[in-house]
Amino acid sequence: MLDTSALPGRRSIGQIIGRITIYAMLLIFATYYLMPLFVMLSTSLRPLAEIKSGSIIALPREITFDAWVKAWGQACIGTKCDGLSPHFWLTLKVVVPSVIVSTVLGMINGYALTKWRFKGANLVFGLMLFGCFVPYQAILLPMAQTLGTLGISNTPLGLGLVFTLYGIPFTTLFFRNYYVSIPDDLIKAATIDGAGFFATLWYIIVPLSPPIIVVTVIWQFTGMWNDFLFGAAFSSGAGQPVIVALNNLVNTTTGVKEYNVDFAASIIAAIPTVFVYVVAGKYFIRGLTAGSVKG
Amino acid sequence: MATLRISDIRKKLGGNDILNGINVDLEDGDFLVLLGPSGCGKSTLLNMIAGLETIDSGEVRIGDRVVNNVHPRDRDIAMVFQSYALYPSMTVAKNITFGLQRRGASKAEQAAALDHVAGLLQIKPLLNRRPAQLSGGQRQRVAMGRALVRDPKLFLFDEPLSNLDAKLRGEMRTEIKRLHQRLGSTIVYVTHDQVEAMTLASHVAVMKNGAIQQYGEPQQIYERPANMFVAGFIGAPAMNFVPCVLTQNESGQYCATITQPDDLRTKIELVLPTGNTDLSARLGTDLILGIRPEGITRAPSGADDTGSFDLVVDVVEPTGADTMVVFNLGSKEVTARLSPKDVVPAGQSMRFQFKMNEVSLFDPDTTNRIEMGE
Numbered sequence: 253m254l255d256t257s258a259l260p261g262r263r264s265i266g267q268i269i270g271r272i273t274i275y276a277m278l279l280i281f282a283t284y285y286l287m288p289l290f291v292m293l294s295t296s297l298r299p300l301a302e303i304k305s306g307s308i309i310a311l312p313r314e315i316t317f318d319a320w321v322k323a324w325g326q327a328c329i330g331t332k333c334d335g336l337s338p339h340f341w342l343t344l345k346v347v348v349p350s351v352i353v354s355t356v357l358g359m360i361n362g363y364a365l366t367k368w369r370f371k372g373a374n375l376v377f378g379l380m381l382f383g384c385f386v387p388y389q390a391i392l393l394p395m396a397q398t399l400g401t402l403g404i405s406n407t408p409l410g411l412g413l414v415f416t417l418y419g420i421p422f423t424t425l426f427f428r429n430y431y432v433s434i435p436d437d438l439i440k441a442a443t444i445d446g447a448g449f450f451a452t453l454w455y456i457i458v459p460l461s462p463p464i465i466v467v468t469v470i471w472q473f474t475g476m477w478n479d480f481l482f483g484a485a486f487s488s489g490a491g492q493p494v495i496v497a498l499n500n501l502v503n504t505t506t507g508v509k510e511y512n513v514d515f516a517a518s519i520i521a522a523i524p525t526v527f528v529y530v531v532a533g534k535y536f537i538r539g540l541t542a543g544s545v546k547g
Numbered sequence: 548m549a550t551l552r553i554s555d556i557r558k559k560l561g562g563n564d565i566l567n568g569i570n571v572d573l574e575d576g577d578f579l580v581l582l583g584p585s586g587c588g589k590s591t592l593l594n595m596i597a598g599l600e601t602i603d604s605g606e607v608r609i610g611d612r613v614v615n616n617v618h619p620r621d622r623d624i625a626m627v628f629q630s631y632a633l634y635p636s637m638t639v640a641k642n643i644t645f646g647l648q649r650r651g652a653s654k655a656e657q658a659a660a661l662d663h664v665a666g667l668l669q670i671k672p673l674l675n676r677r678p679a680q681l682s683g684g685q686r687q688r689v690a691m692g693r694a695l696v697r698d699p700k701l702f703l704f705d706e707p708l709s710n711l712d713a714k715l716r717g718e719m720r721t722e723i724k725r726l727h728q729r730l731g732s733t734i735v736y737v738t739h740d741q742v743e744a745m746t747l748a749s750h751v752a753v754m755k756n757g758a759i760q761q762y763g764e765p766q767q768i769y770e771r772p773a774n775m776f777v778a779g780f781i782g783a784p785a786m787n788f789v790p791c792v793l794t795q796n797e798s799g800q801y802c803a804t805i806t807q808p809d810d811l812r813t814k815i816e817l818v819l820p821t822g823n824t825d826l827s828a829r830l831g832t833d834l835i836l837g838i839r840p841e842g843i844t845r846a847p848s849g850a851d852d853t854g855s856f857d858l859v860v861d862v863v864e865p866t867g868a869d870t871m872v873v874f875n876l877g878s879k880e881v882t883a884r885l886s887p888k889d890v891v892p893a894g895q896s897m898r899f900q901f902k903m904n905e906v907s908l909f910d911p912d913t914t915n916r917i918e919m920g921e
């Protein structure tokens with residue numbers, strides 16, 4: 253890399269001021285964006301009495317994890333006082349299989365649409381793309397009826413089915429756009445080598461797919477985890493996913509507003525998505541920009 | 548090893564006729580080159596032999612089996628692609644043995660076959676690398692290895708050398724020729740490079756617009772091109788086409804008479820080697836005389852043979868071994884390939900001679916060859 257400080261000629265005052273301005277701006281924006289998280293974290297660690305007596309934006313004088321314990325296991329949601337944890341596990345139980353199933357189906361769709369082009373493949377893809385643009389609200393009633401007919405209303409299976417179905421157009425789009433850049437000759441070579449549809453997918457295509465798998469998994473996981481509308485529409489009581497439960501937890505008041513518990517619960521509800529980004533984030537950027545597959 | 552018989556193959560794609568009735572007949576051990584410009588349907592034909600494209604009508608027969616409805620896997624063929632199509636995630640060894648593994652060969656069989664092929668192609672040091680870590684020439688070798696390892700009946704090559712630089716291309720061409728001589732395999736090889744066709748082929752099929760223009764041995768195609776397209780496509784620099792009129796001289800010999808545009812009185816009269824062919828029906832009509840650059844020499848000074856004439860040299864292009872000399876004849880630029888010692892500077896006049904037994908004659912309307920001699 254070019255070391256600008258080693259270039260001939262001296263630095264002018266203007267350059268130095270420019271530098272300082274850039275760093276000052278970066279610092280201001282970083283603080284600005286991190287402030288809510290900081291307030292949430294510090295408040296969640298303060299006892300309620302301390303919050304009531306002083307400013308909401310202040311460092312804890314006394315650190316306590318009581319609010320976290322309560323948010324996780326004792327806080328009341330509606331009439332039940334079991335905290336967020338049952339909803340957290342339930343959501344994980346719904347989201348993980350839905351992410352896996354919708355990603356695998358999207359992969360197979362994308363592969364079939366690009367590498368095993370059949371008559372009407374473009375039409376099928378067009379219809380699938382249309383699925384990405386159908387507003388959530390439009391499918392609420394038909395979906396509720398379908399779930400009722402299938403007898404899986406307000407079950408983890410029912411919610412998982414909704415997530416999976418609504419996810420497939422997106423995952424198909426992702427994989428399809430990634431796979432068009434894989435040369436068709438690879439498929440021809442594999443066909444002559446004796447590999448069929450699934451053998452070619454497994455031995456040739458999947459090993460080339462980690463970047464797009466990561467992108468799809470992050471996209472699907474955050475989308476499903478943070479979903480509110482489907483959760484609110486298709487579940488109730490103990491069947492509610494964590495975000496809906498969080499909303500109800502915050503709205504269930506027994507006299508005093510427990511800011512520390514609310515904030516702790518919010519952070520708990522956000523941890524899995526943060527975790528996924530931290531673990532897979534660098535692949536996320538790489539996957540979004542990766543284009544051609546070098547032979 | 549096997550014979551290949553293609554009978555009246557036709558193909559439509561997206562409403563266009565891509566192949567219009569192709570016929571090919573190959574003996575065991577033949578090396579067929581499909582030669583033609585880009586887009587003429589060579590790859591489509593090759594893919595149909597491989598089974599990667601369906602056949603609209605006609606028949607492909609490998610050995611004594613009609614394979615129209617046989618899956619590519621079961622046709623006992625191997626193919627080398629222009630892009631090499633190596634599996635990016637697999638090592639060289641895995642790339643080569645994938646086909647064996649898919650066919651259920653044992654580990655020991657795979658290892659033995661791999662060892663044999665890697666020795667043949669001298670790629671043993673590369674076996675644990677991935678395709679991305681190989682140079683173009685090395686990838687080419689691995690792609691060949693993948694085809695050779697299964698010892699198929701029929702090899703199909705789709706422009707395998709066109710992604711290599713000129714020097715490497717020459718080396719690999721020699722190598723392919725050596726492999727063919729050694730293994731005696733039946734090969735169908737697609738290229739748009741006439742040098743590859745001339746050097747490698749036992750038979751050439753020159754294609755244009757989905758039809759075979761001429762099918763024959765390379766030397767035959769070079770010496771007796773069936774039409775002006777074939778004549779122009781084979782040989783570099785290309786054959787010269789000079790407009791002329793068919794006449795007869797006092798002794799009754801047929802002549803190609805060329806009129807120089809800047810001097811209408813100068814008529815160059817070249818006696819044609821017509822043997823006892825009767826061309827009287829064409830007397831007085833316009834024809835095209837085809838002469839290759841190497842069919843033009845410098846006439847010995849003072850020679851007054853038939854077929855020699857004085858002309859001014861327009862451009863001189865030395866290429867090392869030979870020098871190309873361009874002059875104007877019958878309103879056309881004509882290139883001669885001469886020995887450097889025979890060349891005079893541009894602007895001077897020299898005496899040229901046509902090797903009249905090497906010329907071709909074409910009908911300007913149909914562009915087809917007019918047979919002479921014998």
Ligand SMILES: Nc1ncnc2c1ncn2[C@@H]1O[C@H](COP(=O)(O)OP(=O)(O)O)[C@@H](O)[C@H]1O
Nearest residue numbers: 560561563565584585586587588589590591592
């Ligand atoms: N799927 C397709 N649909 C329509 N036309 C096609 C298709 N594939 C190839 N073609 C056309 O067929 C012709 C022959 O193609 P190809 O066999 O690849 O030529 P070559 O290998 O000789 O360069 C080209 O004009 C090409 O545009």
Ligand SMILES: [Mg+2]
Nearest residue numbers: 589590591706
């Ligand atoms: Mg081609």
